[in-house]
Amino acid sequence: MVSVSADLFIGKFVAILENEAASIAGVRDQVDVIKQELVFMKSFLEDADRGEHAHTQVQKASVASFRDLANDVENIIDEFMYHMHEQQIGGRFRRWICKTVHFPKNLWYKRQIANKLQKITVAIRAILERNQRYGGAAAVEGKSTSEDIRRWARNQAESSLYHKEDELVGIEGDKNMLLGWLMDEVKHQTVVSVVGMGGSGKTTLVARTFKDDIVKRHFECYAWITVSQSYVIEDLLRRLIKEFHKEKKEDMNAMSYNELLEILVNCLETKRYLVVLDDVWDVHLWEKIRFSFPDKQLGSRVVLTTRREDIASSSFGVESHVHKIQPLERSDAWELFSMKAFSSYQNKSCSPELLPLARELVEKCEGLPLAIVALSGLMSSKKSLTEWSTVYNSLNWHLTNNSLLEPMKSILLLSFNDLPYRLKQCFLYCSLFPEDHVIRNNRLIRLWIDEGFVEHVKGVTPEEVAKGYLMELIFRNMLQERFVIAHPACKMHDLLRDIALAIANKDKFCAVHDGSETVEETGALRLSIQTTNGEIGSCTGISRLRSFLVFATGVSSFSFSNKLPFDLKLLKVLDLEDIPIDNLPDGVTSLFNLKHLNLKGTLIKELPESIGQLRNLQNLNIMSTKIEALPRGISKLLNLRHFLVGSLMSGKLVGLRIPSSISKMKKLQSLAYIESEGNIIRLIGSMTQLTFLGITNVKERDEEDLCASIQEMKVLSRLLLFAADGEEFLRVDALSSPPPYLDRLDLIGKLEKVPHWFCSLHSLAYLNLRGSRLEEDLLPHIEALPSLRSLWLENASVTKELCFNRGFVKLRHLWFWDLALLNKITIEKGAMPNLEFLSIGRCLTLETLPQGIEHLTKLQRYRFDNVSEKFRESIKEGGVDHPRMLLVDERCKKYTNIYSD
Numbered sequence: 001m002v003s004v005s006a007d008l009f010i011g012k013f014v015a016i017l018e019n020e021a022a023s024i025a026g027v028r029d030q031v032d033v034i035k036q037e038l039v040f041m042k043s044f045l046e047d048a049d050r051g052e053h054a055h056t057q058v059q060k061a062s063v064a065s066f067r068d069l070a071n072d073v074e075n076i077i078d079e080f081m082y083h084m085h086e087q088q089i090g091g092r093f094r095r096w097i098c099k100t101v102h103f104p105k106n107l108w109y110k111r112q113i114a115n116k117l118q119k120i121t122v123a124i125r126a127i128l129e130r131n132q133r134y135g136g137a138a139a140v141e142g143k144s145t146s147e148d149i150r151r152w153a154r155n156q157a158e159s160s161l162y163h164k165e166d167e168l169v170g171i172e173g174d175k176n177m178l179l180g181w182l183m184d185e186v187k188h189q190t191v192v193s194v195v196g197m198g199g200s201g202k203t204t205l206v207a208r209t210f211k212d213d214i215v216k217r218h219f220e221c222y223a224w225i226t227v228s229q230s231y232v233i234e235d236l237l238r239r240l241i242k243e244f245h246k247e248k249k250e251d252m253n254a255m256s257y258n259e260l261l262e263i264l265v266n267c268l269e270t271k272r273y274l275v276v277l278d279d280v281w282d283v284h285l286w287e288k289i290r291f292s293f294p295d296k297q298l299g300s301r302v303v304l305t306t307r308r309e310d311i312a313s314s315s316f317g318v319e320s321h322v323h324k325i326q327p328l329e330r331s332d333a334w335e336l337f338s339m340k341a342f343s344s345y346q347n348k349s350c351s352p353e354l355l356p357l358a359r360e361l362v363e364k365c366e367g368l369p370l371a372i373v374a375l376s377g378l379m380s381s382k383k384s385l386t387e388w389s390t391v392y393n394s395l396n397w398h399l400t401n402n403s404l405l406e407p408m409k410s411i412l413l414l415s416f417n418d419l420p421y422r423l424k425q426c427f428l429y430c431s432l433f434p435e436d437h438v439i440r441n442n443r444l445i446r447l448w449i450d451e452g453f454v455e456h457v458k459g460v461t462p463e464e465v466a467k468g469y470l471m472e473l474i475f476r477n478m479l480q481e482r483f484v485i486a487h488p489a490c491k492m493h494d495l496l497r498d499i500a501l502a503i504a505n506k507d508k509f510c511a512v513h514d515g516s517e518t519v520e521e522t523g524a525l526r527l528s529i530q531t532t533n534g535e536i537g538s539c540t541g542i543s544r545l546r547s548f549l550v551f552a553t554g555v556s557s558f559s560f561s562n563k564l565p566f567d568l569k570l571l572k573v574l575d576l577e578d579i580p581i582d583n584l585p586d587g588v589t590s591l592f593n594l595k596h597l598n599l600k601g602t603l604i605k606e607l608p609e610s611i612g613q614l615r616n617l618q619n620l621n622i623m624s625t626k627i628e629a630l631p632r633g634i635s636k637l638l639n640l641r642h643f644l645v646g647s648l649m650s651g652k653l654v655g656l657r658i659p660s661s662i663s664k665m666k667k668l669q670s671l672a673y674i675e676s677e678g679n680i681i682r683l684i685g686s687m688t689q690l691t692f693l694g695i696t697n698v699k700e701r702d703e704e705d706l707c708a709s710i711q712e713m714k715v716l717s718r719l720l721l722f723a724a725d726g727e728e729f730l731r732v733d734a735l736s737s738p739p740p741y742l743d744r745l746d747l748i749g750k751l752e753k754v755p756h757w758f759c760s761l762h763s764l765a766y767l768n769l770r771g772s773r774l775e776e777d778l779l780p781h782i783e784a785l786p787s788l789r790s791l792w793l794e795n796a797s798v799t800k801e802l803c804f805n806r807g808f809v810k811l812r813h814l815w816f817w818d819l820a821l822l823n824k825i826t827i828e829k830g831a832m833p834n835l836e837f838l839s840i841g842r843c844l845t846l847e848t849l850p851q852g853i854e855h856l857t858k859l860q861r862y863r864f865d866n867v868s869e870k871f872r873e874s875i876k877e878g879g880v881d882h883p884r885m886l887l888v889d890e891r892c893k894k895y896t897n898i899y900s901d
């Protein structure tokens with residue numbers, strides 16, 4: 001854990017020094033000295049965490065001291081910038097006075113900051129000196145080194161080979177799928193990847209398959225090795241040789257890579273073999289080891305398990321299959337939990353008074369076998385309701401301090417410790433959101449940027465870099481991919497969130513409180529208040545807070561409708577989404593450092609003219625508020641990157657009129673949802689830097705100007721156009737070719753025909769057509785799109801049949817809604833091979849399940865809303881009984897959140 005803090009705070013420290021501090025005249029020398037000291041500090045801390053020696057109390061104290069120094073530097077710089085800002089906004093007379101009468105005071109401030117930074121340099125050196133004096137201190141009793149944890153995890157993985165059959169639940173279907181891939185008639189070598197988060201049961205599943213007698217009879221020889229995070233390729237080859245040559249006694253330690261390779265190839269080239277590479281972390285491993293596995297068309301197989309989806313989906317150069325482990329179903333999770341938790345109970349079953357708490361604990365595990373087994377072991381010794389309640393209410397503490405849960409925590413922490421420091425802080429930041437909260441990707445990305453977590457990469461926007469971070473966390477199974485009505489989102493596993501919060505609290509990265517608690521000074525720079533009653537407890541001593549997020553559930557009024565609950569003069573992020581306040585709290589427009597202001601879903605009716613004072617503001621979201629007009633001061637926000645306005649009224653998206661001066665905002669990346677009025681469409685043609693554009697009230701006569709403006713936007717990745725009314729056509733055919741990087745397209749309104757440029761949307765991942773009422777068949781125009789992952793069709797077609805003949809190779813999510821005349825859906829074999837989710841709603845003339853639905857072998861979830869009685873009968877007749885199928889009988893509530901930021 002030493003390197004966690006080291007990475008987080010060294011990275012943050014250097015970023016602060018290189019950005020704000022470097023621009024303050026008179027402190028450049030101090031900045032350079034501190035950066036040099038940091039290099040030595042980082043090397044020491046990295047050595048301490050390699051497991052070469054145990055972590056001492058001195059080392060841990062050093063990390064804590066260093067963390068506090070990083071925060072001190074940020075405070076010093078921000079307070080200096082605050083002083084400079086106070087002078088700038090004081091009016092011409094005050095600025096003249098400062099320049100003439102009080103100029104020595106500015107020198108005094110600069111001298112003060114230089115002195116403070118010099119003291120920090122001395123403090124850093126003192127930390128290093130203390131470590132040299134006391135570095136040999138004894139290790140902390142009872143704590144393991146990183147290498148100990150990796151070795152323990154490797155032993156645990158290999159012990160999966162010896163699990164008893166009756167200890168396993170919910171794996172039979174997955175096992176049969178693996179058996180099919182391992183023993184099919186394909187003669188050439190095949191790679192099978194099993195991927196899932198830590199503790200999801202990958203190794204257990206593969207071990208159960210590997211040990212099956214059918215498998216042992218099918219292959220002539222077989223080997224199992226655990227790779228793990230740190231490995232030496234020669235060691236892996238030696239272990240493989242020992243597995244295949246159990247009688248081989250000669251010493252191989254002196255053999256070179258080529259010699260070991262020759263032994264393996266000679267051993268395997270005439271045999272049908274099975275190799276399991278368990279716990280693979282390195283994306284380059286296959287390139288290093290593939291030559292050990294000759295392919296003589298004998299039906300050999302290589303299986304690997306990994307936590308990383310980018311490894312599982314790699315191009316192996318041979319045929320490959322990927323199986324992603326899904327969470328256990330509720331019934332299987334309960335069975336697994338009961339096996340151990342109630343093994344000493346009467347009838348080996350849960351008593352009625354414990355049942356609600358037991359169910360809640362199982363739900364907390366979210367189908368993760370490792371967590372279920374660990375918690376069931378902990379609870380097996382608890383007999384009374386009081387004991388169960390105590391554990392349930394203090395689970396976060398138990399995760400940190402209970403030795404029975406240490407193995408589970410260690411396995412989950414392996415994934416966290418493997419992250420680069422920037423991804424560590426991005427991951428920890430997600431713990432600020434409430435448990436089970438589904439976070440929209442765009443919201444998270446913008447928060448990360450405004451927090452300063454995203455590095456500058458020449459030629460790439462911060463949004464693109466941050467998106468890469470997010471996808472990396474999803475690929476590593478640290479975050480779970482979700483969709484909020486066709487919008488990409490993510491979620492944090494409850495137990496990972498608890499562990500992240502424990503790390504974040506310890507490192508003063510952030511803190512989470514409910515509204516009833518008194519919030520006291522903890523040193524944390526980020527605070528999330530999560531309340532169910534609209535109240536915020538008293539807050540003291542947190543004026544240095546950088547980020548303040550509030551989440552309210554089921555609240556109709558809020559305690560700080562006019563004033564923020566405490567002094568936040570250095571605040572960078574203020575997120576009040578969906579908080580029922582009707583005025584912008586006093587003092588917000590004085591927050592000179594504010595970069596992120598999210599008022600989405602509040603009841604605020606207007607923005608003050610003083611909003612223009614927020615010169616550092618980069619994100620302003622006033623979607624779904626009561627604001628109907630913008631103040632003139634909005635044009636002064638020249639650093640604004642994302643400006644989101646507009647609201648839903650009676651199910652219709654209504655944009656906001658914006659001033660023509662908006663076109664002067666040359667840093668603006670997102671501009672949505674604005675109303676087409678006057679010459680605004682022509683003016684935005686000069687905003688060629690836009691990546692997201694949303695326009696409402698688009699009229700037929702706008703076609704030429706609209707298409708001309710869009711044609712200029714070469715980096716546009718998201719476009720939404722909403723027609724003026726239901727009968728006026730949305731005309732976009734004057735567009736000669738779409739923006740090359742267009743990733744998401746929403747066309748809301750009647751289309752006369754399928755736009756000719758649809759087939760050129762090579763980067764398009766999300767397509768949403770609403771109210772198009774197309775008479776021609778849409779599918780041939782989009783079936784070959786190489787990147788399309790999500791397709792939403794709502795009242796988009798008036799045809800009676802939709803036939804998916806081919807293509808849609810990347811499509812994963814498909815929605816059919818309000819297709820009034822549709823009576824048949826046909827899916828040919830080979831079409832939509834990767835579809836995972838299917839939703840059909842309010843298609844009342846559709847009387848049967850899609851013909852050929854059985855070809856969708858990767859389909860995981862269905863949702864059928866307000867379908868006909870005959871359709872429901874066809875579900876029963878078709879034998880569709882999937883645990884993740886949702887059949888909604890009642891009149892489905894109209895979706896109101898299809899438009900997002």
